[in-house]
Amino acid sequence: MNRNKKHYLPFFVLLFIHSSLLIYTFYKRKDRKLLFITLLSGMGICFIFEYFILSHLKAYRYKPKLFKNKDLDNFFGAIMSQAVFVPFTAIFLTAFKVGWKGKFLFAMFFGLVEKLFLFMGIHKNNWWKTRYTVTLIPIFFYIIDFWYQQLRLGTPIFHFSSLFLGVLVNGLNLMYSLSIFRKFRFGLEKWHSWEEHFKIAPIYSFILSAATTLIIKDNSGWKGICRSFGFTQIMDIMVLRTGIAKQNFRHFVINNAIHFSMIFWAVLLKRWIYKDVPKQNEKANIEEIKRASI
Structure with missing residues (x-):
């Protein structure tokens, strides 16, 4: 073969x-x-x-x-x-x-x-x-x-965990997609290998996703959105100044598009998890009760 x-x-x-x-x-x-x-x-x-x-x-x-x-x-x-x-x-x-x-x-x-x-x-x-x-x-x-x-x-810990994991999946998919197009790369040494990148990039996404989840869970209005975006800017400055990310990482349009995508996705997921799904479950339970009573 x-x-x-x-x-x-x-x-x-x-x-x-x-x-x-x-x-x-x-x-x-x-x-x-x-x-x-x-x-x-x-x-x-x-x-x-x-x-x-x-x-x-x-x-x-x-x-x-x-x-x-x-x-x-x-x-x-x-x-x-x-x-x-x-x-x-x-x-x-x-x-x-x-x-x-x-x-x-x-x-x-x-x-x-x-x-x-x-x-x-x-x-x-x-x-x-x-x-x-x-x-x-x-x-x-x-x-x-x-x-x-x-x-x-409606178990609270599973609601929160689903919000975090949903934000994380979106962030990791964006990170991997941009990695494929070689828009940026993470690493610890002077030369950032792809092996290093795939060890460090997920940690960056984990931290951003956790922070975004905590902030948006508490406040999904404009105040929460601004706080989340502010945290992303702090993270970006840190990875640049420590040399974890190459300079081309700081691309204004690409970076902020990623961050806003994660934040607004978190806002939407919060609505689905904490508002829409419970209502959907109530309707489903009512239908099950009706079927059982027939």
């Missing part, structure tokens, strides 16, 4: 399959906002998991050969596999209340895909084992089931 050819096609085939599951889910279900918030939470959990397992512990490496740079290529494959395919599937299973047998079958599907990727040279395990994948994915499916139910019940 020619291992030098491009291997990105299977990723786009899987993207079509799992996106179809997601589209079908949102088409069939009425609680779309609740499912979307749960999806963002699941993607956020996967981003955090992937940050430690891939960036620091180097459990495996992806080789889709879509980008010339190996680190960019690796992170593209990881994000698609862990932060897109798995959460998309989890939402489908949660929405239609698929039991343990269905969850096990999908876990086996992901295990078989991993084995196929290993055979094709698209994926390489360092210390990771396929059995870890087959074991951990069903656990993640049950976490999403539980998360969805807690959001329906």
Whole structure:
């Protein structure tokens, strides 16, 4: 088998399959906002998991050969596999209340895909084992089931955590997208490698997302928006003066577009989580009571 050819096609085939599951889910279900918030939470959990397992512990490496740079290529494959395919599937299973047998079958599907990727040279395990994948994915499916139910019940810690994770997903997606277009790069040494960038950039996003969440949760009006934006400016000055970011990081239009996008996204998510979803749940509960009384 020619291992030098491009291997990105299977990723786009899987993207079509799992996106179809997601589209079908949102088409069939009425609680779309609740499912979307749960999806963002699941993607956020996967981003955090992937940050430690891939960036620091180097459990495996992806080789889709879509980008010339190996680190960019690796992170593209990881994000698609862990932060897109798995959460998309989890939402489908949660929405239609698929039991343990269905969850096990999908876990086996992901295990078989991993084995196929290993055979094709698209994926390489360092210390990771396929059995870890087959074991951990069903656990993640049950976490999403539980998360969805807690959001329906209005558990405060899950509301707040969903707001944080939703903001984080948006921030990380923007950061990764701009990294691909080489708009900026983080690092600790004089030469900022892509490996360093993918270790440090998420920390920057974590801090910004946490601060934005806390501020907007407290006040989502113009006062909160201005406070959030002020914090982003302080963060940008700090990473520039410490040399963590290169000078081209301080691009007025790009930087502020990222920051305002995160802030206004946080405002919208807060409204959905704390206002729209509870009302949606009340309507759903009333409908369930009516059906039970017939």
